[in-house]
Amino acid sequence: MxxxxxxxxxxxxxxxxxxxxxxxxxxxxxxxxxxxxxxxxxxxxxxxxxxxxxxxxxxxxxxxxxxxxxxxxxxxxxxxxxxxxxxxxxxxxxxxxxxxxxxxxxxxxxxxxxxxxxxxxxxxxxxxxxxxxxxxxxxxxxxxKITAPVTGPRKLYCFPNLKTKDTLSINSSDVVTIFYDRNLETNDTLKDKEDFYCVVKARTGLTETDFVFYVNGDEIKAADRDVAGKVPQMKMKNYGGGKFGFTFIPSKLFSGVNPSNQKILSIKYKVMRGYIRKQYDWVEESPEYWFNTVCN
Amino acid sequence: MKTKFNILTIALCCALSAISCKRDKKELGDRPSQTNGISGTWVLSRVDQIDVNVEVAFRESDTLLSVTEAILTGNPMEITFDKSSSNFTTKAGDGIEFFETTLGSWAFDNADYPSKVILNASQSNEATYNLVKPVRPQDSYLVLKYNKMCGNQRTVSYHLWYSRK
Structure with missing residues (x-):
């Protein structure tokens, strides 16, 4: 990447x-x-x-x-x-x-x-x-190191699928959907829950701090515990059968916190419950997907 | 003698019923004109996203996902095809981003057996949309396929479903 x-x-x-x-x-x-x-x-x-x-x-x-x-x-x-x-x-x-x-x-x-x-x-x-x-x-x-391709069921994945290991063929003005398959969850706290939010942030530069966000999913502060109240637009749809999805257009989703319209290079997300009571109220992984930034 | 009579009666009944059931020949009639079919105003009502990177698909959901809720959050765009002038116009709204050109001329690639709608043919802003299904006068939907390109590579496709207004 x-x-x-x-x-x-x-x-x-x-x-x-x-x-x-x-x-x-x-x-x-x-x-x-x-x-x-x-x-x-x-x-x-x-x-x-x-x-x-x-x-x-x-x-x-x-x-x-x-x-x-x-x-x-x-x-x-x-x-x-x-x-x-x-x-x-x-x-x-x-x-x-x-x-x-x-x-x-x-x-x-x-x-x-x-x-x-x-x-x-x-x-x-x-x-x-x-x-x-x-x-x-x-x-x-x-x-x-050669990474084996992902096959079979995945806990977190996206649509369209990744074109390469961590990169999409689409850009940030296209629609992307994040899926969470709760059936593959190993965190017992989440196994029977349905109030999931996909807390996304958008990368605008290459350093660790070059992100725009409404709530930083990687650093949930006390003031951010009410995820449902803070980012209601990031609520995941229940597709049934333990599958949840969040469909969005990154450039639109972050327009409110990206006033200078910086190019979005990637999205990084964390799936969590609507109200954070304890540290197990979120999915451990926090993947990052890079966009095709060659074409608009 | 009675047996012969019965057989004859049954055979006669079968012959009569066969004649009475014989269907009238029907004519196919004229082929519905898709030029007439597309003529009018259409409202964007559904959008499906197509993943072009999937090499092996076991279910439709492996390659196609409805993204209507993400695209249509307000008033949807409209497009009007006029058959007499061969011009089209659009009305701005959700989904208009799928059109780099919002008015001009339109034509089918083949008037009798169309598979594509070409907007502003032979001009610098020419755009081509595949017809996902025929659009006859009796059809309620016009479904266009929009291929997003990066150079000569297709990055993603969308099926744009329009309802007849």
Whole structure:
């Protein structure tokens, strides 16, 4: 998502992306299909990382998870002094290198194993023992976790469904519906209740405080205990069978607290009862869904 | 002899009833004109949202959800199609955001077998709406499909249900 915001908002360089050293595309991936592993060497500051970011020498991937091939396998890492040419990375310029593979074929493991065990790698020169500014010519260990797709019943979800892991294809002027399936609730306090409110806030910037809201669902204060009185417009409709939903247009819903009409980047919500008596009167999770901010 | 007579009587009755039940041939008549059907004023009365990201749907609710309550909170928009001038006009109201162009010309993609309504054809503000179902003179609803695009990607669709005014 951070990478998406990067391109959505700033056309390629957001603050969030600064923290990202390695990632995969597309997001989410299909382990049985082609993916691209990207490494931004500019952000690999340990060992010889800074030197690798500017080198013109060939660079190689060295990977040991989810599976490390044994010596003699065509995709074995090679030796520290002489990497296997099959693992040579492509250079995209400006310190960005990438490697394309089909994960289940490359590692020769199941898709489940790809989800269970992160991809671990480092980037090195053919001879990792060469001197790169006083360190070995390698980056620190990098790890990419692959999140399994959500299947089956979900306690909290939205309509339209997420296009990627946490991002919608729609923007904030479209209708979005948040659903809560009480049948999957593990909090006993909520299991027989029906007075649910979807307390939503809208993100207008990338820091933790860049939200507009009527009530901040993540920080319910004593004065906000009467949720039903404070945000009656956020009452969830009872669809029957333990399912509740709240349908709204974010740009309209927040027009009263967003006078300068800042672009809404995401919505974050917490489902809770109409009157908060104790800390168990809300659903524990507080998901955030990002909008497509490319088009209005 | 009596048995033969009975058989003959039954056969005669069957023949007579078959003749009497024979239906008259009916003519199909002229095909209802959808140009006549769409002509008039329509009021937006229901909106369904279509999730275009669902790859496998087991129920209609996996891909379609009524969002009428979120869209129609006040006076609904209206649209009028005039068949003689081939012009359309709109009256502002809830749901007008589905129309980038609010007046101009209209046409079907095919006058005899229409599947689309094209507003302001061949102009810079041309907009196309699929007909979700036929709109004959006897139909109470006009259902248009609005596809929201981002570049050449469809991000979401809406079915706009209009009631005849």
């Amino acid at each position: 951070k990478k998406s915001i990067l391109s959505f908002v700033f056309g390629g360089c957001s603050l969030l992306s600064m923290a990202q050293k390695a990632w995969v595309e597309p997001d989410p991936i299909n382990p049985n299909d082609s993916i691209t592993i990207w490494v931004d060497l500019n952000k690999c500051l340990d060992f010889g990382g800074p030197a690798l970011a500017t080198t013109t020498d060939d660079l190689y991937m060295w990977t040991w998870s989810p599976f490390e091939h044994k010596l003699g396998h065509p995709l074995h890492n090679g030796t520290w002094g002489a990497s296997n040419d099959a693992l040579k990375m492509r250079n995209d310029g400006n310190g960005l290198v990438y490697f394309r593979m089909v994960p289940t074929q490359f590692y020769e493991v199941s898709a489940g194993s790809i989800y269970a065990n992160p991809i671990k790698l480092l980037v090195k020169k053919k001879n990792g023992s060469d001197d790169c500014g006083g360190s070995e010519c390698k980056t620190e260990d990098l790890e990419i």
